[in-house]
Amino acid sequence: MESHRNATEVQMSQLVLPCHTNYRGELSIGQLLKWIDTAACLSAERHAGCPCVTASVDDIYFEHTIRLLHIKFPWEGKNETCVGQVVNIKAKVNRAFNSSMEVGVQVSYEDLCNGEQWNVCKAYATFVAQGKSNAKIRLKPLVPQTEEEKTEYSIAAERRRMRLAHTDTIKGLVTNSPVQPEHENRDCNTVVPAEKTRVESVELILPPHANHQGNTFGGQIMAWMENVATIAASRLCHAHPTLKTIEMFHFRGPSQVGDRLLFKAIVNNAFKNSMEVGVCVEAYRHEMEVSRRHINSAFMTFVVLDAEGQPRTLPVLKPESGDGERRFKEASARKKIRLDRKYVTSCKQTEVPLSVPWDQSNKVYLSYNNVTALKTLVAKANWVLAFETDKVRMYTLEEDKFLSIRIEMTVCIDTMQAFLLLSDLQRRHEWDQHYVNAELVQQVDKDDMIYRVISQTISDENKPQDFVILVSRRKPCSKGDPYVVAFRSVTLPTHPADPEYTRGETLCSGFCLWKEKDELTKVSYYYQATPAVLTYITAYIAGLSSSFHSTFLACEQFLLKNKDDDSVRLQNLSLCSLSPDSLSPDNLSPDTDTI
Incomplete structure (x- = not known):
């Protein structure tokens, strides 16, 4: 008897090639985001039966990096032949609401030399179904069959609730919780002004950057955002940073071929072993345009690893006055929320303490x-x-x-x-x-x-x-x-x-x-x-x-x-x-x- 297969499930396997890697020989997170968005979109369109666009991608925690294995040939002195890693991506719709749906994405990689597999990350993306003239379409309900599908279906409503409450949660915490300075406990006495980490970059949307609907491919925008965030992080630490978490990509509107996208990134706050970089994207059609459309925003957390793979102590960041101080406080609030959330929701059930602190x-x-x-x-x-x-x-x-x-x-x-x-x-x-x-x-x-x-x-x-x-x-x-x-x-x-x-x-x-x-x-x-x-x-x-x-x-x-x-x-x-x-x-x- 054939086991149940979700009709919306999409499986994608990608061989990591040198063109997909960064300066450390690791798979570029930007490239991975492109693959995630592609697989999730295909799954959403399987259920909707029509074009779908990315509305948001929830927080992503990267458990492992994916390193390209060097291929050694006999003339290099060792009789060893290895191939690169394979990234396996599985996406399926967890639940359909009115015109939007949640797609769950599981990413793992396998070593083709020894067959071992590791989890890389799990992501939840929200897609919106669009008909002619961008009219929204009411989606048919999804009927879960297996225990896993029923669980994801039920919890999808709670995740949706958290997405809608996220902005108010941040505002409330910034208002009610004073930010405690961390630099007093830091070994590094170097102070870097935040403006020295600022990055601005412009991209012209060309046909290769568009998706099958003529809009800019969401995965491409996310990849560009990761690129400018990495540059901003590097300017603080003068080293090669490693991306650990991304806090919710939030697409506020589309862009098309011919648009210019302006990417802005700056380090919002530097903690002892991690830093938060804020990235926003604005679109405009012509160079003379004064008003620009806010397309997307996200916050990315980086660390700098030493030779033993341990996080290094980072310089102290001096925020800009005004908006810089606001971003500095909000970054501290987001860090606290990340730690609380990881403590509460990321443990295995057998490891969760019975009573957890409330605030x-x-x-x-x-x-x-x-x-x-x-x-x-x-x-x-x-x-x-x-x-x-x-x-x-x-x-x-x-x-x-x-x-x-x-x-x-x-x-x-x-x-x-x-x-x-x-x-x-x-x-x-x-x-x-x-x-x-x-x-x-x-x-x-x-x-x-x-x-x-x-x-x-x-x-x-x-x-x-x-x-x-x-x-x-x-x-x-x-x-x-x-x-x-x-x-x-x-x-x-x-x-x-x-x-x-x-x-x-x-x-x-x-x-x-x-x-x-x-x-x-x-x-x-x-x-x-x-x-x-x-x-x-x-x-x-x-x-x-x-x-x-x-x-x-x-x-x-x-x-x-x-x-x-x-x-x-x-x-x-x-x-x-x-x-x-x-x-x-x-x-x-x-x-x-x-x-």
């Missing part, structure tokens, strides 16, 4: 991680039915040292009403005997709240347990999606561990609610047990089945009792007024999902 800089990524962890659990296959009555079904899943539990039932209630009731932890004690009370300690926004929960459970220390829990809720992004209420532990400075309680922790749990019919909702609760309690749960699975069953029946009675409670909806309306939700799928126009 304003990482709130978007903690919320993303909270919802993503639950959605990933929901998409898992191989659930085993462990207990069933006429109303309640309980499933278990053992994987990666974790035991996960799923309990579900169907309740005669409006799905939105059930969503509002179950996301309010202050009312959970009304149906869950394990809860004494829950105090709302921080209203982050309309969809994220932090509670301190007091539990009935007595710990080994003979103390009641308390928890500090982030609650993240999401409405469906499109038809067929569930309502999601995700829970995870966070560490809040204002609420340290209380000696009268044992601080408990939860890694991943929450509700998913599916609308089956009007006034009929499937309620599913998920709980992922950590290794610390796995032995206990395995030993008392029968007793826990009975406990979950009685708790869920109490939950059903709670929902039915409050199914017509209008105060719940009014409370939700007052909550929405705290923070207008421009990111809610209900409030998105058909065009706002494209950038």
